Amino acid sequence: MAVVSEAQAPKSIGASDRRFRLEGLGLTLVLVVLILFFTWVNPRFGTLANLANVLTQTSTYVIVAMGMTFVIAKAGIDLSVGSMLALSTCVFFGLIEAGWPWPIALPLMFLLAMALGAFNGLIIAFLAIPALIATLGTMVAFRGIALLHSAGKLYYGLPPAIVWLGQGKVLGVPVPIIVAALFVAFSWWLFNKTTFGVHVRAVGGNREAARLAGINVARVEVLVYTLMGFAVALGGLLWIARIDGTQATLGTAMEIHVIAATIIGGTSLFGGRGTIYGTLLGAILLSMLNNALVIAGVEFFWQLVAIGCIVIAAVTINNIRENRIGWISRIRHRRAPAK
Amino acid sequence: MRKLPLTTSDLPRRSLLAAALATALVVPLTSPTEARAEPIQIAYLSPSFDISDAWERVYWSMRGRLDELGIEYEVQQLAVQDATDHAGQLAQVESVIQRGVDYVMLGATEYESAIPGLRQLKAAGIPAVVYNFLTPHEDESARGLQYIAFDHEEGGRLAGAWSAVKLNGGGKVAVLQGVPGVVSDQRMNGFLSVVEQFPGIEVVVGVHTDFDRVKAFEATQNLLTAHPDLDLIYGVSTGVGLGAGQAVRQAGLSEQIYTLGFGGTGDEVTAMREGWLSASPLRSIDDSGVAVADAFVAHMNGEEVAPVWSGPFVMVDAWSDADEIVAYSNRYSAPLMGR
Known part of the structure; x- marks a missing residue:
């Protein structure tokens, strides 16, 4: 994969972290304020142990949301991530139960998830099916295949080496956090520093212009969904290692959480623009709220109300901070002293 | 390194005055947990947003019993999206550990998937009652304080005998299943173990409905289309039974087709009175909530807690006078719930 500098990339074909240097700063402030607030409400929230908990809980969502950032920045969507996760992890468990050694079963799980992702990309690119419809179809179909495969069975009992990925620690840091951090770094590099990243944003920003500029749009399409499959396999691996089990119904409604994290982070639903850092913050914000409201002792149904309100407030503050709201931007512009 | 003053006597008089003033200003802003008194903290985790009549009654009967015993307590009620959200429940368990509760009532999403959370609770020294399962976990490090349930197979056998x-x-x-897993399987297998002894009874094993009333309603409509000659439909929970009953009533077949639920909850008894549900194995649900409270109190008092509590069933149907049984079954929860 060729590496190009941002300066070499055409300016009109999408935006990345580097172009929006301060993007996510508003969300960072929101996150910091919320951490301080919830620590004040219950000091146990701000302990290192609990913050590690939050990051461990969000690791799978962070990883899958990284893949979703590429998909959405390319003006796509993937509703099948939860079903893909269930199918690939059930097959993996099935192979383990059938006596396959995990070093063979594990790559097969990744290959399967990437193949499922590539399948999404192929039908979107070559059958001209809108991504929403295509992945809605595969969401149902993959779930069905997972149920057929496992017949509703709950798989349990992974090899210790795999369980370590979800429950182990390295120098006191939970392994899922390390894996997620590495994948975030890789995603940042891929999104911001490579031709592939530029092409993804270019296709998302203006598909026809990208095609006329010589970008192989179909190839980008398939590669992005294949990457999504890889992210699902990696995130799913951490998830099943954490709970040491899986079943065909795992990951139901996961797509909502992942898409929300990506959009909260500032990736445009219309494509062409996205930030890895913003997605990371969006995913952490969602998991943090679930954790913080429990520790704050908030009644469960109020938790749902509070999460919805805080998410809307966070995105609004971020949008104001980054001048994305037209009428506020115009007022600011009018009030600004003429130079 | 200079030590910080540990007592007020170490402070100079002026500092003491400043500290007193600061305290007066800050006290109204201090965190609620700092002002926490003695009540025991209980986390009540149920396995679904759809808090059914049964889960609600267990909650209120537990509270009613604790009130009766004069225990000072605070309880936080939590739930996950549905009974397949194992990772979500694990995250909630981790959060209540960080919050520092004294006891946990764990309505586990699934028997095996509860193990990582139970291990963490045990490691944190927080006793947990595991609800809806009767078999203590083999792994000592993951074993709950007590396992409280009604024997699902026994209830299924009663339903099977009534049907035969x-x-x-x-x-x-036809049998409509719940969420793939132990509870649904046991309720179905108990039923099948009886009806399959009758060669004249043909069995159609229906789909999994995720214990969801709407899904059960739709599944029943499909069953009636595929098998118009059905004589009886057994739904493995309150919601499934009621969904089946509604669909049969809507088809105008309540006189021809028997419909059975499971649990004999208030909603089911009402449906029986109204003539659109035929029967249900009734468990004295409040007894199980009382058992949860008694397990906590016994542990607090240093008394021995039996590893398993299993409650009895009694079959009720549209032709039986269930009022007295129901009044006893709901004796703690009904006054608090108002129904």
Whole structure:
């Protein structure tokens, strides 16, 4: 994969972290304020142990949301991530139960998830099916295949080496956090520093212009969904290692959480623009709220109300901070002293 | 390194005055947990947003019993999206550990998937009652304080026996399942173990409905289309039974097709009175909430807690006078719930 500098990339074909240097700063402030607030409400929230908990809980969502950032920045969507996760992890468990050694079963799980992702990309690119419809179809179909495969069975009992990925620690840091951090770094590099990243944003920003500029749009399409499959396999691996089990119904409604994290982070639903850092913050914000409201002792149904309100407030503050709201931007512009 | 003053006597008089003033200003802003008194903290985790009548009654009867015993307590009620959200429940368990509760009532999403959370609770020294399962986990490090449930297979067998008698040993019956897993399987297998002894009874094993009333309603409509000659439909929970009953009523077949639920909850008894549900194995649900409270109190008092509590069933149907049984079954929860 060729590496190009941002300066070499055409300016009109999408935006990345580097172009929006301060993007996510508003969300960072929101996150910091919320951490301080919830620590004040219950000091146990701000302990290192609990913050590690939050990051461990969000690791799978962070990883899958990284893949979703590429998909959405390319003006796509993937509703099948939860079903893909269930199918690939059930097959993996099935192979383990059938006596396959995990070093063979594990790559097969990744290959399967990437193949499922590539399948999404192929039908979107070559059958001209809108991504929403295509992945809605595969969401149902993959779930069905997972149920057929496992017949509703709950798989349990992974090899210790795999369980370590979800429950182990390295120098006191939970392994899922390390894996997620590495994948975030890789995603940042891929999104911001490579031709592939530029092409993804270019296709998302203006598909026809990208095609006329010589970008192989179909190839980008398939590669992005294949990457999504890889992210699902990696995130799913951490998830099943954490709970040491899986079943065909795992990951139901996961797509909502992942898409929300990506959009909260500032990736445009219309494509062409996205930030890895913003997605990371969006995913952490969602998991943090679930954790913080429990520790704050908030009644469960109020938790749902509070999460919805805080998410809307966070995105609004971020949008104001980054001048994305037209009428506020115009007022600011009018009030600004003429130079 | 200079030590910080540990007592007020170490402070100079002026500092003491400043500290007193600061305290007066800050006290109204201090965190609620700092002002926490003695009540025991209980986390009540149920396995679904759809808090059914049964889960609600367990909650209120537990509270009613604790009130009766004069225990000072605070309880936080939590739930996950549905009974397949194992990772979500694990995250909630981790959060309540960080919050520092004294006891946990764990309505586990699934028997095996509860193990990582139970291990963490045990490691944190927080006793947990595991609800809806009767077999203590083999792994000592993951074993709950007590396992409280009604024997699902026994309830299924009662439903099977009632069906065989009503059908005079011949006819066509369908079973609607819940969420893939132990609870649904046991309720179905108990039923099948009886009806399959009658060669004249043909069994159609229906789909998993995720214990969801709407899904059960739709599944029943499909069953009626595929098998118009059905004589009886057994739904493995309150919601499934009621969904089946509604669909049969809507088809105008309540006089021809028996419908059974499971649990004999208030909603089911009402449906029986109204003539659109035929029967249900009734468990004295409040007894199990009382058992949860008694397990906590016994542990607090240093008394021995039996590893398993299993409650009895009694079969009720549209022709029996269930009022007295129901009044006893709901004796703690009804006054608090108002129904």
